Amino acid sequence: MADDIWNRDEIQSPCIKICVIHPEERLCTGCLRSIDEITQWSKISNEARAEIMAELPARAPRLKKRRGGRAARLTR
Numbered sequence: 001m002a003d004d005i006w007n008r009d010e011i012q013s014p015c016i017k018i019c020v021i022h023p024e025e026r027l028c029t030g031c032l033r034s035i036d037e038i039t040q041w042s043k044i045s046n047e048a049r050a051e052i053m054a055e056l057p058a059r060a061p062r063l064k065k066r067r068g069g070r071a072a073r074l075t076r
Contacts, residue, residue: 011049013041014056025062032059 015038018030027034033041037052044052 010046011053014053022063025059027059027063029063032056032063 014031014033015028016030018028020029021027021035022029028038031038033052033056041049
């Protein structure tokens with residue numbers, strides 16, 4: 001019965017404990033949420049959480065761009 005206390009019907013955080021904010025995109029490289037979304041997560045409704053969760057997969061390509069590397073150094 002004690003487990004019933006901890007079981008909730010709310011959407012859990014997508015955090016994977018890789019908390020690094022991309023300097024240009026301003027998204028967490030681990031969960032793909034913005035800083036505002038991260039800080040407000042515990043206060044927003046399940047509907048708002050669902051909307052954010054639905055948007056996350058589309059954000060991933062924004063962070064896959066390389067920021068330089070060998071090819072960038074060769075063009076200088």
